[in-house]
Amino acid sequence: MNPVAETTGLTVEVAGRLLLDGVDLTIRPGRITALVGPSGSGKTTTGRALLGAFPPGARVTGRIRVPGPGAVGYVPQHPAAVLHPVRRAGALLADIAALRPGTRRERRERVERALRQARLPDPGTVLRRYPHQLSGGQQQRVVLAQALLLGARLIVADEPTTGQDPVTRQGLVETLADVAAQGVAVVLLSHDHDVVRRLADETVLLKAGRVVRAGPTAEVLPAPAPPAPRRSA
Template sequence: MRCLGATAGSVILVDGVSFEVWPGRVTALVGASGSGKTTSALALLGEHGNGVHLEGTVEVAGQMVVDSNGPTAAASAVRGRVVAYMPQHPGSSLNPARRIGATLRELERLHHPGEAVVQEALRAAQLPDDRDTLRRFPHQFSGGQRQRIAMAQALTCRPKVLVLDEPSTGLDSITRLQLVSELQDLARSGLGILLLSHDLDLVRALAEQAVVLSAGQVIDSGGPDVLPAALELPAPTTPSPGEPLLQAMNLSASLRPRGRDPILHEVDLAVRPGQCVGVVGRSGSGKTTLARCLAGLHERHTGRILLDGDELPVLRKRSLEQNRRVQYVWQEVRGSFDERRPVDQQVARTAQRLRGLDTKAAQSEAVATLARLGVSAITAARPPSRLSGGELQRAALARAVLAHPDVLVCDEITTALDDRGTTLVVELLSELKDRGTALVWIGHDLGLVAAVSDHVVVIDTGRVVEQGPPATVMTQPESELARRLLSAAQLGRPHSPPVPTPDTDTRSESRR
């Protein structure tokens, strides 16, 4: 790629970006959300967003994909067979109405008729290749599992170049460590890999060449030493003791009617005003299902969910005030926005509908909150497809915050963010905590969870296996899963300072 340029009207998205992807090597594009990483990567396939014009030179396997006039006729020939792309949000690439086996076999027939590559692709993506897995629909997998299904789709094409946009999103530290090993094996087999990631530990472990982007331009390139320093976060404030604001008691949930395919088993959870409870565990362990139950979005559950001691029904039966008091920030945020309306209007709509603000006041508050999170008014006025994953993730948080909730359930809300974006999010949520907002923080970044939480719950296959203060759980784990997660997290430097070891073990006695 030489001097790639991308414009949308008078807006310059990418300006003079150059890099190379070699067989058997990993090249990484890093930079803040909206810096042009995805736009640059998609140019390898000759693809671009609506209204975007490409120019420059992009050559793949001897074929000119982009020239001074934009994408060429050769672009369609390289997609899939030569260059495969795994998007940042896997939900956008998975057909919700088709079983994953049918989709993978269709790709197999299209690109490699007569060959059996589906099982090979599933194993490379760290997914079971059994019949039960192939018969499931995308919604029956966790966010991290859907990420790996999207990778399996790309690998089924057996490309020469694999473009991975935030491949570690939604993955626990154990699976993330396995991902490093798998990608190293793929590179050793001769595959060229272009890695787009905010996970700097992952980049350090894999990439031989790193290209740092800012505002659409290359500001540095070279080995992993050009990467920014690790993020430092302030220690969380300690909430005042009190009665639980939100409480789940003996909560069980399943995918199918009559309790078939159980996901959660008798989970207890309590969060007080001004407290942050962190929930960690492996991908597919039931963390997002727990969050959806608290938000009223998962109806196939038993047990009790209480808000201020009163029963909290499923979402369709909740009052407007109950909806306002308990807000949920989705893990895969792109699917939660209407592509036909500007993002700032959708954020403002929360304050209009749930707090009764007029249009002007709601719009003003939406723009101010978005700006506080690093999303400018110009950017927020665009439709969702024109925002980066990190910008849209922050917009989803702003939308929930505008409800002025008493409880905020955050499901992997920093996976698409660089360190600056993460800092802005943590600062805003810290202020909400100080005002008494209760937070449930679901995450895979153990260092970040330890830094922001007052209490940590570890879930394994739908059961709580350990819980207690982060200083205890993260330094003196008793469950096998917690020990494995912490061991695997040593892949690179943590995202936060070490958590101090307590003088005494104040761990809850309610472990399972």
């Protein structure tokens, strides 16, 4: 299976400080790859590099290969930041659908298909609302639907479960699993190891900008041992 995206020896330096130091990454279609590690480990820098975004003044060396324009989607931790505040969700999606040729019916069908892929509940109600009227989970799904409408072959999801209640977290896990099952590659940046164990096929552990371990999630992040049974007095 040919990779959707790759980095080889990716190094990012800002003002003499190494943010990434020779990161090699292979992302395959239909697979979920998690990037984990402590704050400052390079997860976000790596994820944003796949989007072609680097810190101001960055010196970048190595190689990055990603799909063409529009083929890499981004679901940020705070999705409201990338939604137009005075456009209803339905209008936002209709604008994107209109970027490709087709009849009004074909554009509507594309929007409906993207909503199904993003598993947006009660789309009729959601599409009539402005971003500030949506929950965090609904905002995430609208952003995801936008990326799918643009033909994304790779989705970068940045801490998508942070601050979410258990029901919303479970729904998002199922949504990302569904997206991957349809052949889209997913890169998950996360501190939530429980979610990573449930969702990711492969995991890359970063520390101080370097890959310290990579492989199947069960090997990189083995499940913690159950607590020892209490001894009766």
